[in-house]
Amino acid sequence: MTSALRFTKGHGTGNDFVLLVDADGERPLSRAQLAYLADRRFGIGGDGVIRAVRSAALDEPAARAASEAGAEWFMDYVNADGSPAEMCGNGMRVYLEHLLAEGLIELAVGETAAIGTRGGVRQVRREAGGSAVDLGRWVAVDGEPTVQALGLQVARPGQPIDVGNPHIVVALASDLELDGLDLHQAPLVDPAPVDGANIEFVVPADPLVLDGVGRIRMRVHERGSGETLSCGTGAAAAALATRLWAGAGAPDAWQVEVPGGTVGVRVIPDEAGDRVELSGPAELVYSGEIALPEL
Structure with a gap:
C-alpha cells in the first residue's frame, strides 16, 4: 500500500535535501521510509531528509527545550540512511528557504529566526542570496x-x-x-x-x-x-x-x-x-509528490 507525500528538493552548494512539511507532527515516517526518500535510485535522492515540524509538536527533549526557548520551528533532520543527526549547517540554510517558501515564517533580509535542532537552538539570519547560521560554541x-x-x-x-x-x-x-x-x-x-x-x-x-x-x-x-x-x-x-x-x-x-x-x-x-557562523547560498529546486510505500 502506498500514499502520496508532498516534498520539495533543495540544496546548499550541492549538499542536497528532501524537505517535508509536517507542521503538527501528524505523519512521522519510519527510518526505512526516510532512507527510501533519500535513495538516489528508488526515491527522490538527497544527502538527508528535513521535516519542518513545530517544536511543540515533537515529544523529544531537544524539541521541548527549543519550544521553551521560543523556537517555534524544529529542523527534524536525518542522514541519507534515515539515522537522526544533531543538525546540519547547509541544511539549516535550505530549511529557512523552505519555511519562507511555504509561508510558515516571515523574515526580512537582515532579520534572524530561532530554529530548534537536536544540537540546540540555532539563530539563522536571512541575507541577500542566502543566509548565515550561528552554529554556536565550538x-x-x-x-x-x-x-x-x-x-x-x-x-x-x-x-x-x-x-x-x-x-x-x-x-x-x-x-x-x-x-x-x-x-x-x-x-x-x-x-x-x-x-x-x-x-x-x-x-x-x-x-x-x-x-x-x-x-x-x-x-x-x-x-x-x-x-x-x-x-x-x-x-x-x-x-x-x-x-x-x-x-x-x-x-x-x-x-x-x-x-x-x-x-x-x-x-x-x-x-x-568564541562562536562560529556559516554563510552561503541555498536554493529550492523543485516540488512534487511521491508515492511512499509503507516500509
Whole structure:
C-alpha cells in the first residue's frame, strides 16, 4: 500500500535535501521510509531528509527545550540512511528557504529566526542570496585519532572538532592528495568515535591568507551519507582546525571551497567562548509528490 507525500528538493552548494512539511507532527515516517526518500535510485535522492515540524509538536527533549526557548520551528533532520543527526549547517540554510517558501515564517533580509535542532537552538539570519547560521560554541576536542582513507598511503593524524555535531579534520599536503582520495568507502578512524563522525580532508591555499581571509579546499565523508558535495558544519570544522594549526594571528574570516561551491566561515569572539557562523547560498529546486510505500 502506498500514499502520496508532498516534498520539495533543495540544496546548499550541492549538499542536497528532501524537505517535508509536517507542521503538527501528524505523519512521522519510519527510518526505512526516510532512507527510501533519500535513495538516489528508488526515491527522490538527497544527502538527508528535513521535516519542518513545530517544536511543540515533537515529544523529544531537544524539541521541548527549543519550544521553551521560543523556537517555534524544529529542523527534524536525518542522514541519507534515515539515522537522526544533531543538525546540519547547509541544511539549516535550505530549511529557512523552505519555511519562507511555504509561508510558515516571515523574515526580512537582515532579520534572524530561532530554529530548534537536536544540537540546540540555532539563530539563522536571512541575507541577500542566502543566509548565515550561528552554529554556536565550538570545541577543539582532546585526542589524536588517526585516519586512513583509500588513496592515502599512510594514516594521517586528525583534529577532532565539535560544532554541535562531531568532526575529525585531516590536513593533506597538496591538491593532488586531496583530488586522489577515494571516499566511496568510509575512512577508518583509530580509535573509532563512539557515535561516528564526519571526516574532512583539507588543503590550504597558497597563500593561506589573502586580504585578511583564510582560504582552504575541503572534501568530506559524512557519517550516514557518504561523500557529499558540501558540508556546512564540516566547512566550519575545517576552518576552525586550520585556524588552530595556523596559530596566533590567524584570521577570523575563512573561505572554504568545496566540490559544490564556496561557503564562508566566521569566528565571532565572545566573552563566554568564541562562536562560529556559516554563510552561503541555498536554493529550492523543485516540488512534487511521491508515492511512499509503507516500509
